Amino acid sequence: MSDYENLSGNEKELQEFLMIEKQKAQVNAQIHEFNEICWEKCIGKPSTKLDHATETCLSNCVDRFIDTSLLITQRFAQMLQKQSSGGM
């Protein structure tokens, strides 16, 4: 009886652990993507440090990319709505 309880307790703990690690990995993957995109937009010739303008550009880049993603999601949903109501 205690073996069975232990089994489902272990399972639950591992499942939760895997879910958290998966989320962490997804955040990391997103950061890699942002870094790649924003490096192209903001970095000229590599020097001894990132100057203030470059840091601002990188920070803005993340926010504007997320804004773009949100805007596209919103507008796309509207487009789908219009299509479905137009077809009726």
Add this chain to the structure above:
Amino acid sequence: MAGMTSVEKGELMEQVKQQIQVANAQELLTKMTEKCFKKCVGKPGTSLDSSEQKCISMCMDRFMDSWNLISRAYGQRLQRESKM
């Protein structure tokens, strides 16, 4: 999973964490190599000259700086979004 001891479970969790860290580091290195080759190596010669090597070295550091900054900016944005 039947009869897994807490030691085995702990080891498994550590293994998973390590593998994820290794994958993350590999991704970082792959991207860094691509970006710094683009920035620092013009027409490929018969070896990397000293200015190319210096550029690559600086580029690596700037790439890490950029990664850290982006990581912070993303974390801050996520926090702002969650408060809305």
